[in-house]
Amino acid sequence: MRWFTIKKTAKLGIKSLWMHKLRSTLTMLGIVFGVCSVVAMLAIGEGASREAQAAIARLGSTNLIIETIKPPQEQADSGKVEVMRNYGLTYADAETIHNTIPNVEVTVPVRELDHEARYLNRQIAIKIVGTIPWYTEISPIRLIRGRFLGSTDLQYGQTVCVIDEQVARELFAFDDPIGTDVRIYGNYYRVIGIVTQAAAVRLAEEPAVGGKSGGVAGNIYIPITTAKYRFSEVNFSFSGGNRSLEKVELQKITVKVRSAEQVLPMRDILDALLARLHKAKKDYHITVPLEMLRHAAATRRIFSIVLGSIAAISLLVGGIGIMNIMLATVSERTREIGIRRALGAQKRDIVIQFLSETLLLTLTGGIIGIVLGSVIPFLVTYFSRQPTVITGVSLILAFGISAAVGITFGLYPAYRAANMDPIESLRHE
């Protein structure tokens, strides 16, 4: 088809759509809302899934995280007061994992305690993370200044600490923290480094062990040996007049393997090993970030299907609306079709004429829909802080869909128009 023909056909289409402004606008609205919802939903869905994936990826895709969980209370003898509940991961567990399982790159035990840190007259709630120098390999924290814990610190149980930037800000304000001493639980710890904040990732199954990270300003990392010697492993608590004693050695052991393929077999190995070591007492839980990533992908797929079907239905409704109007237009313009046929228009010309009108309608609707649909995610992000991502693919997809709707629902009316008998149409009033 030549350029002039296209131009002329488009001009004619615009003209006849312009003649029925209200009708065209109302018809277009169906497509506008359909495309708008496609773009907006894809943006919101994409934003949510990227956020989830980023959060999980921060846990490390080659990591396996073993956590202590509180086993269910045995209520066998209600009269008997259990002196001390002893559960959870132990130093021995970490040792055994490290010494017996091949392919383990690093094993990082972590002991977490909630405490207060003081500097001068300031005091804030913090989380003490007792760990080993290799912690940096399994965690996304980065060193900002100074150094992280070293092997000498570990070996001698030095009272040194590395604080994260949030703690540095809240506790030291404008002072330089490096080289100063922070007082925690009666001891002074020399600050040797500042690291970035490890964004709190909520694991779905994360149980409350020794207090949640809620309400603490940030983390202070100390050698695990120091944590062992300076802080009691016995957690003493009163609740409702009951006194309870708990002894937990480690809150977490993170195991890092060399490649992603080894992650799932490693989970089974760890599970078998720990089941034997803990004599089938379920006081630990193994989290696999890789698996969570896969779960997230699956969830995202379902999410996309649901959103996609809703958008598809609204587009379908819009499309049917367009078809309805185009059929009405065709029968209204029967005589015009007859005239055109008499003057030499082939069936093809008539199809092109009506199809181009439908396409004009849907593509214009599509463009308006894309514009509106791109504004909505910004509003969502602005008002609900839910991240949204508009991808180029989704815009192309939305535009393609509106074109497809135009062709699908425009074809039948155009076909009807083309197949009218010219003599009959000329007689039509």
Place this chain on the structure above:
Amino acid sequence: MDVVKIEKLCKMYQLGTFQLFALCDIDLIIQEGQYIAVMGPSGSGKSTLLNLLGCLDRPTGGRYWLGGKDVSELDDNQLSLIRGKHIGFIFQSYNLIGQLNVIENIELPMFYQGFSEHDSADHAKKLAEMVGLGDRTKHRPSELSGGQQQRVAIARALANDPTVILADEPTGNLDSQSGDEILSVLDELHRQGKTLIIVTHDDHIGKRAQRIIHLLDGRIDRDEFNHRR
């Protein structure tokens, strides 16, 4: 040269078991430049003949050569092309397209013939001037009188320089003065050598034509040359 040649042309409608012959065994030869009036009472087959001559319809029997080409068994697409190239239609109710202005209406046959934009606009302008509407080119049909609209229709019929111009009661919707004006335009076309076939009830037009074909019950009743002219 024989512009139109028809042999044993039939148009039959099957109504259940009953066969209705709208036209039967029509033989007709029309030479280039002839001015012909087709007359006859209602139901005599005038419109059917016009539709067949105009390639809007296909005969059920017989042969039809238009400008030397057999068009009796062409398919819909080829008929469309023939209509666009060789036939100029003038209708009783003008049949202009309301959304288009005078020039655009005249351009329409050229558009389907694939004329370039420039050529067709030029040609349409000349035609509009020829029918005396040079100053109304941007008007819509609804802004014109009946006579003016019919003149636009005539200009449109001339746009692709057709082999035959077919007019169906061209003055039927007009008052006598406008009707006379239209007829004098048609006379002028005849003088220029166009082949004109006009279907009419009106003896007035019959008197202007060279040749009058009287139809009755789907057959040619009389075919007379008008010597009173």
